[in-house]
Amino acid sequence: MSTRRFPTRDELRIWRDYLETGDLVRASLAARLQRSSGLSPGDYAVLLALSEAPGGRMRSSTLAETIGWERSRVSHHLGRMEKRDLIRRENCTTDNRGAEVVLAPAGQAAFQEATRPHLRDIREIFVDALTPEQLAAAGEIAAALRAQLAHPTAPRGLA
Amino acid sequence: MSTRRFPTRDELRIWRDYLETGDLVRASLAARLQRSSGLSPGDYAVLLALSEAPGGRMRSSTLAETIGWERSRVSHHLGRMEKRDLIRRENCTTDNRGAEVVLAPAGQAAFQEATRPHLRDIREIFVDALTPEQLAAAGEIAAALRAQLAHPTAPRGLA
DNA sequence: TCAATCTGATTGACGTGTCAATTATGCCCG
């Protein structure tokens, strides 16, 4: 009985629609963000974290944890952002291995420029598109999918 | 009145959950596919299209249309797949500009190896995670979001 | 003290995606 049938045509269509639509939404928001501020979603995430940190500065590893990225990803992204003067990197005084990421003026400006239009876009593209019931359902669906990922029906050696 | 408020904290949480969960699902499926067959989702999409084409061959531009990719993306991906002997490229006899993409034996084998586990994974990770109502709601949410993307509340010069 | 080890961060190789430019061929019309 654990061997149920393959997904039906309808189920496959919904699955595909679900994922592809998520991508479209993401892409549309990213395009608007880029147009309004020159920032990528990654840039925005970094600047948001920094702007909420005291002094606009943060240890690189703390940043990684805050936005949920791998450390090497952070390193690469900071390298690109540093070239554009959005952030600076300084040596950490309390731990010579460490690096501190500092919000640069251009970064702060771009972030402030970006925030309001970005929030408005999220409302327009996502929130306004759905009825309150659909919005709630979206949250429940996400939760159900996460639960399934955390506890797969048939463990296959994947975390 | 067209200037409604920014999204609430809850709305933002749902929005973020929705997109991030989609990514997690995608990543989990991709990891399983990779493990079971050595194929990436892109590889799978290409091989699926080819395996459904008569003779396992297809014009490169037709392939692009079929799977909804940009042509340059197809070119790059085919280059990588060709190096792994999953496909071959031949000159098109009817149009000397054109290229025909041909399913290679290794590609056919990998695809057949991949299909059943992949469909089962989709069922386990996505379909089985949701109640029938949630599945239906997921379809409706995707449709609503697409409709919104096609007809933005406040056009901002974006297609 | 100082060697083994742990940890913070960077780096390099590579897959993947976009955009703009390029190449080569087909095609149409004066």
Add this chain to the structure above:
DNA sequence: CGGGCATAATTGACACGTCAATCAGATTGA
């Protein structure tokens, strides 16, 4: 015919992501 334009596909430059390897500075334990 032949110049001009459309089309097929590739290419190059770059952003972004992962993984594995590396490097330097902390830590700690005989």
